[in-house]
Amino acid sequence: MSTYAAGLSADIGIALLGGLSVYVILATGQLSLGNAAFMAVGAYLASALTVYAGLPLTAALMLAGLASGFLGVLVGFPALRLRGIYLAMATLGFGEMTRSFFLDFAPAGGAGGFRGMGPVSTAYIWAWSASLLVGVVLLERSRLWLEFRAVNDDERAADLIGLNTTAIKVGAFGLGAAIAGVAGGLFAYHQLYIEPGMFGFDRSIEMVLYVVLGGSTVAVGPLLGATLLVLLPEFLRFLADWRLAAFGALLILVLLFRRQGIIDRGMFRGLSRRKWATP
């Protein structure tokens, strides 16, 4: 694999994790526009733990995931009070707050950024991405995931049939944040250099786009979305300066004509149904 292809492939792996982090939270009906913040926390923490404390990268990534997940749970609790667009705006605010925190946080380099991370192989990145993807795909076949979907479909009915909606929604936030944390750590090592500007509103929106374009009802949706969006600029290279405009137009077309994303659950229904009914 050429360096160029390897680089793109690593980008896809990291983007996939970003998409999955939004996907898991969205599965319970909560839209987060601040997942770049969890990524930032994971990125800075994993980098600091390896560069300053000399921890092996894998251990650092696990800790970064845990810490981000914990932060996600903390964010998830106030998020319970908000729905829809109001939740989206609050998470947007949380994202901006986190970004400006790192901008002013001298130990992490502030606006100057943080470096010292060594290069990491594409295979290593994909080991993480693939395992987490498989993990989410398996989770999707669990009863717990049905609980997630129940909360998304009708939160009150879910509550009244005995599902602890608070735990489910907060848990989903924690899980999504943890995945974003790992994505951040890998991102830091892939880029070799991080600065707060990398974790702004644009990044959060990108993660949402992977999910919405690829498909928000199956975990392979974010995989497809991440792949397409990472490769799209390459395909649109011939448009030169008008690449982004073409991308925007494409985005509108997909939203207008394929609301559920390119892949949806219906395509997979046959697969999972039979398993449920005949254990």
Place this chain on the structure above:
Amino acid sequence: MRAPDSVLEFRGVVKRFGGISALNEVDFVVPRGQIVGLIGPNGAGKTTAFNLASGAYTTTAGDIIFEGRSTIGLKPYQVARRGIARTFQNIRLFRSMTVWEHLVVSNREKSRIRNILPFGGAGRETCERSRRILDLTGLTAFHDRLPVSLPYGMQRKVEIARALASQPRLLLLDEPVAGMNQDEAGELLELLLRLRREGLTILVIEHDMPFVMNLCDHIYVLDFGLVIAGGRPEEVRRDPVVLSAYLGEDGGCSR
């Protein structure tokens, strides 16, 4: 009447919204193994009573006892886990889930590990029970359908099946035959009587008088947030207070 073994008991329950009293010192008892009807004109407070019993609303005053323990202060999901399941006046199903998935998610999985394992939520025992519920409710052939693709009467059955899947000891049904045709209502009557024979206690709100009269062992009549009468169906049917308040001149049996 106060049966020695009551499943649900309202004791002086008051519910106010702002200054308006929806329920005013309501007392009633649902004995174990019986089907009890809750009837009354629109706005009498029937659904409010259901919402209080299932924990969706908090009481203003009074106590609600389920199997000897108060449910005051419990969240809806905690009430549900104690053993009260309900259906809704306007059907509330999970739009993305098949009938079978409704049963799996409603069935409580005690093992946390099984809960997150792929297909772990549908162990043999669960599956057998779920199949039986499908069979009872006549939904076996539709187990892999999405509820939106089913006719209205069938959707009501899915709600009941979902409620049964949580293995309740008390089932609250809010207008279960609304929107059903005669045949479907007849089937439902059979089903509920069968569930009672198996020991399930049922509290039902219903406007269809012949249905209620055939189904219930005991009926309470609510009007303006008060229990104005209670008794066996034939007693309630003859009660002059009830006739004037609710049933109308012809006793509501003209259907």
Place this chain on the structure above:
Amino acid sequence: MLLQQLINGLTLGAVYTLIALSFSLVMGILGVLNLAIAELFMLGGYCGLTLIIMGHSVWLAVPAAMAVSGVLAVVVERVAYRPLRDAPMIMPLLSTLAFSIIFQNVAVNVWGSDPLQLPDALADARLSLGTASIGIMQLAVIVVTVLLVVALGVIVQSTKLGRGLRAVAENREVARILGAPASRLTTAAFALSGSLAGAAGVLIGFHYAAITPYVGVDTGLKAIAVMVVGGSTRIWGVLIAGPLIGVAEVLSVVYGGSAIRDMVVYGLMILVLLLRPQGVLGGSSMPEGERV
């Protein structure tokens, strides 16, 4: 010195107020966050500044920018909002975002990524006010803002259009019942909102004496915060929130901690979202009174 900073803060706050009003018109009436507003604002700025540089007056530049952004806002409404108005709110959010990507790309290609500067003669012209002085451009910002706010006030309070908008804002169900007139109201809300954003763009150009293709995102996000702090369902709260945040921002930059400023602005926004009862749809428990 302090007075000078207060004036700077007020002009920045005036711009925030206008963009926040622009967000608020669509948000309050339709419950949609139109992310394209950020770039309508930027495009308005380019149109206005281009005219100024060509030698035209403020009184032509601002209306022209308003017209351009207003028309573009209607395009956004027709293409990105209308077909998706019954879809989950994430859809119009992303489709309007798609427009902002397109708009930004167009601006970069037409005007380049370097800042478009206001002529020095204009940028440096000042009016002395005793110990402080006010730039002619700053004065223009405040005057134009006041005029626009008054005009919007008249439209919303005393015209048929305004009554319709207020009715829909109070009860979105009304919009469904009204049907066809509601569709006209939607277009009007987008057009008004877009033209306010366009005017704000020209004014931010005056404030910074320049405009870049990237001014939209940063200022736009902050304007969302201003809108929330001022009350996203009522339109007039931003008249206080805008200048307040503008002044707070300028002061915090001067007296240290420019990063703290964003923390405060967005922290305030989150706090308002969490504590303000309206807009916060449902709590952790079931809202009482709703039929289940």
